[in-house]
Amino acid sequence: MIGGQDMYRQGxxxxxxxxGLRSLADIATPEDRVCVLNIMGGESRQVTPTSHAFSGxxxxxxxxxxxxxxxxxxxxxxxxxxxxxxxxLKAGHAFNTGVIYLPPSxxxxxxxxxxxxNPYLEKIVIITEKIAIHDAREVRAMAQANGIDxxxxxxxxxADSWNRVxxxxxxxxxHPEESLIRGSIAIFSNSGGFTTTIAQYLATExxxxxxxxxxxxxxxxxxxxxxxxxxxxxxDRSAAAVLYAEPGGYxxxxxxWQKPVVACVVGRWKSRLTRAVGHAGAMAGSGDxxxxxxxxxxxxxxxxxxxxPETPQYVSKKGAVVxxxxxxxxxxxxxxxxxxxxxxxxxxxxxALKTWIANxxxxxxxxxxxxxPVTAPEPYAKQIAALDSQIGAVVARQTMKDKSxxxxxxxxxxxxxxxxxxxxxxxLLPLEANFALPLxxxxxxxxxxxxxxxxxxxxxxxxxxxxxxxxxxxxxxxxSPNSVMAAAAAIVGPRRVERALACTDILIELFxxxxxxxxxxxTFDTSGVTMDDDSRAMFLATDDEAxxxxxxxxxAAVQARGGTSVFLTYLSGFGERLNRDAILAAIAxxxxxxxxxxxxxxxxxxxxxxWYLRLYGVMVGASIPGxxxxxxxxxxxPREERFDQWTMADLCYLAMTGKRPAKAEAEMLQVLVGLxxxxxxxxxxxxGAKGAVAADGPQTPDRVQINKAMVGxxxxxxxxxxxxxxEGMAFLLEQFRDSGLTDPSDPNHGLDLTAxxxxxxxxxxxxxxQAKEQGAEVRALPGVHHPVFKGKPVNHDPREVFIAEFMExxxxxxxFHAFYRELVRQLHEVGATPYVFCVNVDxxxxxxxxxxxxxxxxxxxxxxxxxxxxxxxxxxYGRMIGSAAEIDDHLNRGRNMxxxxxxxxxxxxx
Numbered sequence: 001m002i003g004g005q006d007m008y009r010q011g012x013x014x015x016x017x018x019x020g021l022r023s024l025a026d027i028a029t030p031e032d033r034v035c036v037l038n039i040m041g042g043e044s045r046q047v048t049p050t051s052h053a054f055s056g057x058x059x060x061x062x063x064x065x066x067x068x069x070x071x072x073x074x075x076x077x078x079x080x081x082x083x084x085x086x087x088x089l090k091a092g093h094a095f096n097t098g099v100i101y102l103p104p105s106x107x108x109x110x111x112x113x114x115x116x117x118n119p120y121l122e123k124i125v126i127i128t129e130k131i132a133i134h135d136a137r138e139v140r141a142m143a144q145a146n147g148i149d150x151x152x153x154x155x156x157x158x159a160d161s162w163n164r165v166x167x168x169x170x171x172x173x174x175h176p177e178e179s180l181i182r183g184s185i186a187i188f189s190n191s192g193g194f195t196t197t198i199a200q201y202l203a204t205e206x207x208x209x210x211x212x213x214x215x216x217x218x219x220x221x222x223x224x225x226x227x228x229x230x231x232x233x234x235x236d237r238s239a240a241a242v243l244y245a246e247p248g249g250y251x252x253x254x255x256x257w258q259k260p261v262v263a264c265v266v267g268r269w270k271s272r273l274t275r276a277v278g279h280a281g282a283m284a285g286s287g288d289x290x291x292x293x294x295x296x297x298x299x300x301x302x303x304x305x306x307x308x309p310e311t312p313q314y315v316s317k318k319g320a321v322v323x324x325x326x327x328x329x330x331x332x333x334x335x336x337x338x339x340x341x342x343x344x345x346x347x348x349x350x351x352a353l354k355t356w357i358a359n360x361x362x363x364x365x366x367x368x369x370x371x372x373p374v375t376a377p378e379p380y381a382k383q384i385a386a387l388d389s390q391i392g393a394v395v396a397r398q399t400m401k402d403k404s405x406x407x408x409x410x411x412x413x414x415x416x417x418x419x420x421x422x423x424x425x426x427x428l429l430p431l432e433a434n435f436a437l438p439l440x441x442x443x444x445x446x447x448x449x450x451x452x453x454x455x456x457x458x459x460x461x462x463x464x465x466x467x468x469x470x471x472x473x474x475x476x477x478x479x480s481p482n483s484v485m486a487a488a489a490a491i492v493g494p495r496r497v498e499r500a501l502a503c504t505d506i507l508i509e510l511f512x513x514x515x516x517x518x519x520x521x522x523t524f525d526t527s528g529v530t531m532d533d534d535s536r537a538m539f540l541a542t543d544d545e546a547x548x549x550x551x552x553x554x555x556a557a558v559q560a561r562g563g564t565s566v567f568l569t570y571l572s573g574f575g576e577r578l579n580r581d582a583i584l585a586a587i588a589x590x591x592x593x594x595x596x597x598x599x600x601x602x603x604x605x606x607x608x609x610x611w612y613l614r615l616y617g618v619m620v621g622a623s624i625p626g627x628x629x630x631x632x633x634x635x636x637x638p639r640e641e642r643f644d645q646w647t648m649a650d651l652c653y654l655a656m657t658g659k660r661p662a663k664a665e666a667e668m669l670q671v672l673v674g675l676x677x678x679x680x681x682x683x684x685x686x687x688g689a690k691g692a693v694a695a696d697g698p699q700t701p702d703r704v705q706i707n708k709a710m711v712g713x714x715x716x717x718x719x720x721x722x723x724x725x726x727e728g729m730a731f732l733l734e735q736f737r738d739s740g741l742t743d744p745s746d747p748n749h750g751l752d753l754t755a756x757x758x759x760x761x762x763x764x765x766x767x768x769x770q771a772k773e774q775g776a777e778v779r780a781l782p783g784v785h786h787p788v789f790k791g792k793p794v795n796h797d798p799r800e801v802f803i804a805e806f807m808e809x810x811x812x813x814x815x816f817h818a819f820y821r822e823l824v825r826q827l828h829e830v831g832a833t834p835y836v837f838c839v840n841v842d843x844x845x846x847x848x849x850x851x852x853x854x855x856x857x858x859x860x861x862x863x864x865x866x867x868x869x870x871x872x873x874x875x876x877y878g879r880m881i882g883s884a885a886e887i888d889d890h891l892n893r894g895r896n897m898x899x900x901x902x903x904x905x906x907x908x909x910x
Contacts, residue, residue: 011147015230018143019149020148020149021149021227021231022231024160024210025160025162027158027211027231028158028165028167030056032058032123033096034060034099035088035093035114036059036063036079038062038064038100038103038110039072039081040062040064047170048072049073050166050170051168051170053076054165058167059079061081061082061095062079062080063081063082064081080093086117094120095120096120096123097122097124097167098114098118098124099168101127101128102128104128104135105132108139115143115148123148124152125152125158125167125169126152126222127152127169128153129154129216130218131218131220140222150222151214151215153218154217155169156168156170156171156214157192161183162210170196172196173196179203180209181208181209183209184210185207185208185210185239185241186228186238186242187212188213188215189242190215190216191217191244195213198325201325201351202328204329204350205329205330205333206344207332207343211238213228221251225251226251228243229255229256229257232259233259239341240332240341243262244264244266247267247289248288249288256300257301260317260319262331262335263293263320263322264324264325264328265290290323294323297319297321298314300319301316301318301319301321303316303319304316306321306322307321307330308324308327315331317339320335329351354374355374356376356380358371359598392604393600397699398894398895400690400895400898401900404680404690404890405889406681406888407419407680407886414789414798415798416679421437423678423799424675426677427672427674428671430449430647430648430649431649431674432453432647434673434677435452436591437881438881439601439608439885440591440594442595442600444591447590453561454561454563455584455610455617456613457646457651458583458584458617459613460634460642461621461629461639462488467488468488468622469626470487471484473487474486475625480719482717482723483714485619486714487622488618488619488621489615489618489622492614493707493708496707497611499538499579500585502538503538503585503610504585504588504589504610506538507586508603511529514526516597518566518593518594519592521564521566522566526566529570539574539579540577540579548579549639550639551578551582556644557643565590567593581610584614585610588609588610589609608891619710619880624655635658649673653665653666653669656873657856665852671848672844676845676875676878677878677879678881679882685716685879685883686883687899688717689709689712689890690886690887690894692709692712693891694900697897698892698893698896699894700896701892710883710887713879713880713883713887717879722875722876723868723871723872725845725871726872728842732846733850736819739751741854742858743854744850744851744854745812747815753815753822756819758826758830761823761829767779782846783840784820785837786838790838795837796839797838797844799844800838800840804817814847814848815851817839817843824838845871845874849874853866853870
């Protein structure tokens with residue numbers, strides 16, 4: 001012990017190397033005094049105070065260069081800090097155990113310092129992981145030469161449940177008294193975290209612990225299984241042991257265990273790795289894979305196989321082998337029963353799953369999976385109760401420049417997903433589902449899609465509204481479709497939706513803790529939900545709204561579509577006329593209620609959904625010139641028909657063409673919009689939307705103007721980003737104007753597409769040659785090539801491939817698309833391109849839209865400008881959805897002005 005001990009110690013004679021720890025009782029004793037190197041480091045500051053207090057104050061001092069004179073406060077008193085070990089010793093603080101939290105590069109010098117200045121040093125516990133092999137060798141050599149026992153590195157220290165002592169690391173967690181329960185079982189584990197878990201699991205079968213050793217699993221294990229076996233044999237307290245072993249190394253090979261042992265061997269999968277994962281030493285080499293170690297223990301115990309609940313016969317008096325830590329308690333009990341030994345105490349709980357929090361996300365799970373929550377122990381029960389009272393999800397704010405929690409582009413396929421759904425999958429869904437997805441993070445079902453149709457249809461006809469005057473003025477001024485939409489969206493400001501948002505807030509507050517899980521459940525008992533008179537007045541129509549026919553039309557449309565809503569049912573119970581904002585709020589909350597209760601979305605998202613729905617309708621309506629907006633009809637389509645029957649695809653097609661689509665036409669528009677929803681957060685349109693939110697300040701979300709964020713998306717689209725689908729149309733018109741084509745969908749069109757493509761390819765090759773000779777830029781081919789999809793002999797845009805397969809699966813044909821596919825082959829064959837370029841999504845837009853509008857164009861009903869507007873508008877409808885996702889995501893996650901580029905990254909061009 002400390003004081004008077006000869007520094008030249010003699011190790012145990014049975015070992016070919018120095019080993020001073022004769023019994024597990026010597027590993028962590030009440031007499032041990034500890035010095036912690038780098039005591040003020042991040043990990044030590046969290047762990048050491050708990051260890052110190054649990055052990056009754058066993059840390060005498062710590063070192064942290066430059067912090068001499070400071071203290072580390074703990075519940076058992078302050079621990080003094082010195083610049084180095086020598087200063088602490090000179091101050092009269094004697095110790096026999098060192099704990100090292102130094103970075104890997106400093107471990108060797110730390111060990112050398114401890115040994116050099118303290119002749120009474122007996123033990124060193126190294127917490128640090130990934131120590132260089134050369135340094136680890138020197139540490140081992142220094143310790144052996146000076147008679148020092150080393151445990152680690154890459155370990156969580158040691159503990160003794162009998163003595164209530166913990167040295168280094170975090171065995172037992174923040175509350176070691178809950179896990180380190182006195183008993184008869186020793187634990188030796190390669191994993192620090194599982195050391196605690198195993199102790200907790202053992203208690204479920206009534207087994208407590210003696211000494212717990214986290215050996216670590218760096219390349220070198222200084223205190224190995226053979227050392228443990230010797231100390232275990234000499235510890236009268238320990239009747240049995242549990243070993244947790246990982247692949248790599250031969251530490252556990254050929255050991256004669258004198259007492260019962262349960263060995264848990266894990267990591268069969270690690271033998272397939274080519275580099276270390278997790279523990280640096282857990283790399284199976286030759287003959288030391290997990291399977292090999294299982295065999296070592298089975299042979300040592302004579303157990304015959306792996307113990308599992310299904311194979312309990314594989315057990316002997318000497319021990320058992322398991323591969324799942326959950327099987328350790330049962331295996332130990334079986335082994336000890338053969339030895340006539342009973343557990344240390346009555347079982348404490350069991351390993352059956354006991355869920356504290358349950359959220360099945362609305363799924364109908366089988367009974368064996370739909371586990372009922374149980375009350376958690378304190379302090380967790382209070383924390384969970386607070387979570388249960390929380391409405392919706394809570395999202396941490398962070399810097400969102402060039403980031404998104406809504407969309408992501410696959411780096412390999414370059415296909416974007418929105419809230420986990422690929423745009424290729426979204427293209428097959430009804431438009432209503434896509435318009436809902438950004439705000440509910442789920443695919444809306446039939447009821448919610450019907451609700452969305454009604455809500456948007458009620459906003460499209462802008463007759464008598466200043467919005468229509470602004471949109472028409474922008475259109476007459478020669479503005480592009482995005483600018484026309486922006487003029488309309490700019491007017492849908494906070495005051496335009498103030499009452500709708502207030503109604504939503506009231507309904508959320510009333511129903512949040514009512515037990516309602518599904519907003520569609522009209523059987524839900526609302527008798528206990530009461531509203532005060534002031535709130536009630538918010539939902540009722542005023543005298544000024546007496547002439548507005550839309551509230552009744554919306555309610556009738558919901559009924560006609562078979563829609564159900566507990567909120568509409570509740571409001572209808574007032575027996576008075578509702579206003580349009582109240583109905584919009586009820587419809588929006590019906591759509592968002594399930595995701596809100598499942599904590600898929602935040603309360604902020606749910607309350608702002610009416611704003612997005614109104615913007616959707618206004619932006620689609622603004623695409624339709626003013627003369628087509630009439631009282632009771634839109635483009636000649638009666639209100640009742642639009643409200644009761646029309647889909648979003650019908651409305652969008654009407655806005656672009658002025659007529660109702662056939663089923664196939666609506667489906668093709670739906671596919672195009674789905675493909676165009678998003679191209680990830682790095683696209684110009686997404687950046688515009690996110691920047692507008694960041695400029696308003698998402699940390700004060702009530703000040704963020706969602707309509708302005710939509711304007712931000714719109715102003716960040718243009719003829720190049722958004723409108724270039726028309727360039728593809730113009731190109732196709734050049735090729736087909738005089739071809740005599742009558743039906744683009746007829747494969748028997750009589751045209752030789754190969755000859756047409758080859759003729760153009762030869763001209764293009766000549767144009768390239770002349771441009772090069774003249775030093776001019778070569779003409780860009782719209783819809784051909786993309787910098788993302790290039791470099792292979794044959795290149796493909798996966799969105800275009802998707803369209804081709806979609807058309808083929810439905811037996812459809814598009815001559816313009818077929819021409820594009822032939823063109824890229826001919827460009828390569830004549831030598832105009834180095835490889836077969838891809839046909840990109842812009843070409844898809846051009847080909848599909850031109851086919852839809854071909855008859856009207858040939859008849860003269862539509863002119864070139866109309867084609868350009870249609871191509872641009874379909875892009876805007878898609879990106880409207882994707883931008884809504886980015887706006888909502890940034891509103892919930894972002895920080896104020898977080899899309900700025902740092903000055904250090906900006907450059908001035910002269």
